[in-house]
Amino acid sequence: MTELPRIVSVDDHVIEPAHLFETWLPARYRDKGPKPLTEGIGELAYVGGKYRITMDPGGPPTDWWIYEDLAFPYKRNIAAVGFDRDEMTLEGITRAEMRRGCWDPVARLADMDLNHVEASLCFPTFPRFCGQTFAEARDKEVALACVLAYNDWMVEEWCGDSGGRLIPLCLIPLWDIGLAVAEIRRNAERGVRAVTFSEIPPYLGLPSIHSGYWDPFFAVCEETGTVVNMHIGSSSQMPAASPDAPPAVQASLSFNNAMASMTDFLFSGVLVRFPRLKLAYSEGQMGWIPYALERADDVWREHRAWGGVKDLVPEPPSTYYYRQIYCCFFRDKHGIASLDAVGRDNATFETDYPHVDSTFPHTKEVALDHVKGLDDETVYKLMRGNAIRMLGLDLDRDRDRDRQWS
Structure with missing residues (x-):
């Protein structure tokens, strides 16, 4: 090589x-939509797979989102690049303290160049990995407007001037299958080929993939070539052993949710x-x-x-x-x-x-160490x-054409 x-x-x-949200949410919803705030943070602890957070005007300045009853702070461990390893703590952080590439698309592209990365698919933070923040909101009319506003920002602002290097990843309104299907179609019409979804929907109080409820969603994703992306933690529950275990236990076990979700799909008949x-x-x-x-x-x-899959799954699950x-992977x-x-x-x-x-x-060095x-x-x-093949990206077409005719 x-x-x-x-x-x-x-x-x-x-x-x-x-x-x-001030820019992308329609004016009639802005009073009830998410609002940014810089305020001190008090307690910030991670116990049994859940965060415990309080606001304290006398605490370290932190950037928050305030939405209905939710106060959501940004934490240093989710904006960790630029800090030494031992400084990547559970502390509040402001955007001014973050590396600019965390939230600025131009700076992100520059950091991608530093990191040997041509293109990138980015999951949300405040909405959480599959839009749980809006699914849990009381006012679903405003929540739907927030989902659409986030997607418009993602497509038009975050990705819009990147020349295809930032790949749009959109949300759906998880609480309404009809609205979810419509949003997949709306985004597919403007070239979006990726949506984020929960690895284990019942953990969010939603129907399981076995119920048939999600079949219209899967059907429209299949029809439009939209990839269903499931991030660890997109069920708002990380694997835990003891409730008082340190967060390192959940971090080590995080793959368990992906393994459980994949097994669920393999025996569900969805892929059939x-x-x-x-x-x-x-x-x-x-x-694993x-x-x-x-x-x-x-x-x-x-x-x-006796396992209930004799007629549901006609071939060995690994086939699917x-x-x-x-x-x-990365490590x-x-x-x-x-x-x-x-595979x-x-x-x-x-x-x-x-x-x-x-x-x-150091991504290039890490990757080279793996693929040698x-x-x-x-x-x-x-x-x-x-x-590229998974997401249908318009990259390397000359290479693929040359290989086809070689």
């Missing part, structure tokens, strides 16, 4: 600018009914996937009669994984060692900018090719 291909990162994050639907698991890593697939196939072979599911040498079982066509790469896990600004010894074609797939 003469040079590492420039990376297409399928999991990064954006800190919303303070003007987002929608054979062109694409699912993407974000920040779950991939070293070979055994999860082996176990699912064993259960299907040995237990499918290799056909329709993508994973991603996972066990996954690389098992790449044939993970050379299923694995993608991420940088997690600007979170505490981010490989910025792999053939050039596999390296290309992992660093960008699989992401």
Whole structure:
């Protein structure tokens, strides 16, 4: 390998600018919509997978969003790039203290250039990973307006002048399937090919994927080529052992939600009914996937009669994984060692900018350390090719055409 291909990162994050809702929310909703505030923070603790937060005028200045009864602070661990490792703490932070690329698209593109990244898909922060903030709101008319405003900002401002380098990732109104389908169509008409969704909807008080409730959503995603992206924590519940365990336990176990969600889908019949639907698991890593697939196939072979899937899932579950599911990684040498079982066509790469896990600004070195010894074609797939195919990106078309005719 003469040079590492420039990376297409399928999991990064954006800190919303303070003007987002003032600019993009229709005027009639602004009084009830989210409002930015800089105020001191008091207690900020993470216990049993949940945050405990208080506001204190005498505390360190912090940028907040105030929305209905919610007071949402930005924390240093979610805007960690630029800080030393031991400074990536659970403290409040203002945008002025953050690296500008957290919330400014021009600065983000410059940081991507520093980090050997060509294109990036960014998950939300204040709305939470799949829009739980708006799903939990009381006034659903305002909440719907907020979802649409966020998506308009994402498409037109965050991504609009990036030349395709910032890839739009949109929300749906989780509380209404009809509105969700309409929003997928609205965004697909302007070129959006990615939506964020909950890894485990029942944890949010929503119907499960087994219920059939979400089938119109899956159908329109299949029809429009919209990838369903599920980030760890998009069920508002991280795996925990003991309720008083330190946050490091949840951080170490975070892949469990992705594993549970993927197993749910493999045995749900969803991927049978929608054979062109694409699912993407974000920040779950991939070293666990070979055994999860082996176990699912064993259960299907040995237990499918009493297990309730004899007629629902006609082929071994791994069949649907290799056909329709993508994973991603950034630090996972066990996954690389098992790449044939993970799937050379299923694995993608991420940088997690600007979170505490981010490989910025050393992503090229981290990636090279993982792919050394792999053939050039596999390296290309992992660093960008699989992401381009998954998201239908207008990149490398000349390369693909030349390969087709070679």
